Amino acid sequence: MIRKAVIPAAGLGTRFLPATKSMPKEMLPIIDIPTIQYVVQEAVDSGIEDILIISGKGKRAIEDHFDRNFELEARLEEKEDQAWHTEMRRLADMANIHFVRQKEANGLGDAIHYARHHVGDEPFAVLLGDTIMDSVIPVTQQLMDTYEQYGGSVIAVEEVPADKVDRYGIVGGDALSDIILELKTLIEKPAIGSAPSNLAIAGRYILTPDIFQTIEKTPKGKGGEIQLTDSLLLLLRRENIYAHRIEGQRHDIGNKLDFLKTTVAFALKRKEFAGPFREFLMEILAK
Structure with missing residues (x-):
């Protein structure tokens, strides 16, 4: 059973400057709901209430968003705005949310490594903080079901146009069903024409705790960062990893x-x- 989730949210958000000079990109709202609230809600809807957010410098607004605001609650109560008062209380109580800072921007693999003490020896979910999933069954729940069936790490994937595979981490493997593959390889942003498939990693994972050891052995890759895809390739030498084609729509808020x-x-x-x-x-x- 998956009891814990990790949400990496330490990126600088340079693609959204100047808005992100003093505001985390994960707090950019889709209408009136911050992006990261959708992500936390997906974890909660999947039955996970113990969540660790990997943040960084200038990300305090994320902590404040999921904390109590007694002054605001009192003002809403004075105005007899019960609906918003209830929503503010629900937001603060929706999960047990913990925070740790990634001290340097060394990549997604490094960010996840910060979760090792919180996770311990349990499998855990990873939900990227700038990716929203719109689905009937939460995508994290879909991966959890696949983990229960096969017992190994699971990566969410989706089809992308063949001429855009060089923008994503791409997987290759053997089909076990219409939606499940047993992986043989993973490549971070392969050159067009050399990709093993057009199945791109879609920002959701179930990982075994062995990932922490492989992250420690992963050399810096593209961009001088520790790429999670490279760490997963090392993990693949030790255990089976599966890919799950998501049922739903992925919304990448990265640009x-x-x-x-x-x-x-x-x-x-x-x-x-x-x-x-x-x-x-x-x-x-x-x-």
Whole structure:
């Protein structure tokens, strides 16, 4: 059973400057909900309530967001705004959230290594803090089910266009079913034409604690950082790793264009905005 989740959220967010000069990119809102709140909610919806967020310098706003704000709660209570008062209390109580800082920006593998003392000898989930999943069954829950069936680390994957494989970590392996592969290789941002498939790593993982030993043995890769994909390739030499094709839509908030697309998609799903917002979009397109 998976009881703990790790959310890496220590990146500098340089693609969103100047907004992220003093604001974590994980706090950028999709309408009125910060990106990282969607991620935490996915973990909670998957039955995980013990969450470690790997943060960094200038990320205090994330801690404040999941903490109590007694002044705000008192003001809402004075205004008899019970709905928002209840929501603020729910936000602070939705999970047992812990924080640790990544002291240097040494890559995703290094960030996850900071979780070793919190995780101990248990398997755990990893949810990237700038990736939102829109699915009926939480993607983390999908991976947990696959872990229970096969007993090894599980990586969420999705198909990407063949001409864009050089933007992602790509996996290759043998199909065990329509959605499960037993992995044979992983490559971080392979050259187009040499990728083992068009299945890209999609920002969700179930990892065994052996990953910490392989991270320690992983040399710095592209960008002078410890790449988690490289660590997983070392882990693959020791144990079976599986890939799970996600059932749902991944929204990567790592760049401005995808952020805008995600905002539009979520606005069209909100009852209070869907009708007038769709009309507004149609008016713009008509011009």
